[in-house]
Amino acid sequence: MNDRSPNTKSPREGLKWVKVARFLALPFSPHRVKTYRRVPRFEDVCIDGLLADGIEGVLLDADGTLGPHHTRTFPDSVVTHVKLMQAVGLKLALFTNAFEDRFEQFEGVPVVTNVPPKPDPEGFHTAMRDYLKLDDPAKVVMIGDNYITDGGAIDAGMRFIHVKPVPGDENTFHHTTRYLAELCARAWRPASTLTSKTNKTNSRAGV
Numbered sequence: 001m002n003d004r005s006p007n008t009k010s011p012r013e014g015l016k017w018v019k020v021a022r023f024l025a026l027p028f029s030p031h032r033v034k035t036y037r038r039v040p041r042f043e044d045v046c047i048d049g050l051l052a053d054g055i056e057g058v059l060l061d062a063d064g065t066l067g068p069h070h071t072r073t074f075p076d077s078v079v080t081h082v083k084l085m086q087a088v089g090l091k092l093a094l095f096t097n098a099f100e101d102r103f104e105q106f107e108g109v110p111v112v113t114n115v116p117p118k119p120d121p122e123g124f125h126t127a128m129r130d131y132l133k134l135d136d137p138a139k140v141v142m143i144g145d146n147y148i149t150d151g152g153a154i155d156a157g158m159r160f161i162h163v164k165p166v167p168g169d170e171n172t173f174h175h176t177t178r179y180l181a182e183l184c185a186r187a188w189r190p191a192s193t194l195t196s197k198t199n200k201t202n203s204r205a206g207v
Contacts, residue, residue, distance in 0.1 A: 018120045022155070023148050023177055026184040033147050033185035036159035042066055043081045045143060045161060047088055054139055057132035058085060059112070059124070059153065061144030061163075062096040062103065064178075068168020072102045079105050093131035095124075095142070097149060119152020128158075147181035 026033055039045055042065055050058070063069040066078050085092055092109045094100070097118055100111040110131050116123040124142070128134050137157035144150025145165040153160045162185070165178065 016117055018117065018152075019148055019177075022119050022152060023181060026147065026181055027187075030188040032154055033151060033181070033188055034154065034160075035162045035185070036141060037161045038164075039161060040164045041166075042143060042163050043077050045081070045163075047081075047085055047090070050085075050090065050141065051088060055090070055141050055159070056136075057091040057093075057128065057134045057140040059093055059095040059127055059132070059140065059142045059158075060109075061142070061146070061150045062094055063098050064145035064165040064168070064170065065143060065150075065163050066166075068166050069170045070098070070102075071168065074105050082106055082109060091132040091134065093127055095127050095131075118149040119155065121152060121156040124153050124156035124158060128156075146178045147185050148177060151181070 022032070037045070037049075042060075060066065060082070063071075067074045082092065086108060093112050094103055094106065094109055095112040095118065100113055103109070103111055112123075112127045112131050115126045115130075118124070124140075125137070128137060128140050132140065134140060138159075140153075141159040141161055142150050142153030143161045143163060144153075145163045147162065151160050151162075170178075
């Protein structure tokens, strides 16, 4: 039986240098907030699209992605979508910096343990090799709500799908840094779009 307070932190949570370093780099590194896709909810991730793009493995964040922070009960729609991913042959693993003992609903999905915390690239690589049994990061996608931690998959050579965070009992520091990272991503997005449009216009004009 679990007797931890909901606010008890995992050793991988909190202020870690690898998180600080990535957070500070985001305003100057547009490629580090480049998402493969952005979706409102985890259930909106298109499974056929993943398969079409050659994705073989999926790493799933939990808190803020599959449900509220610290929850032990996940929506049926989330569990069903996970099962659909399994049914088509995608290899899945839960990769969270929080405690790993809350996921009984996701039968057959291993929980990544004993790895460096996100966003350390080595943690992603170990999760890929030891839990997904894959060796090509280009065939792996990380699905999460946080550009700082989950977005570390980009540094590891993986693709990153950003999910709009599920509201819940998120501590203030985590909420603030995650929000600031989202602002960085939004700030770079229009510039990328504008550059793309400008290049197309110049191309048509023969520049």
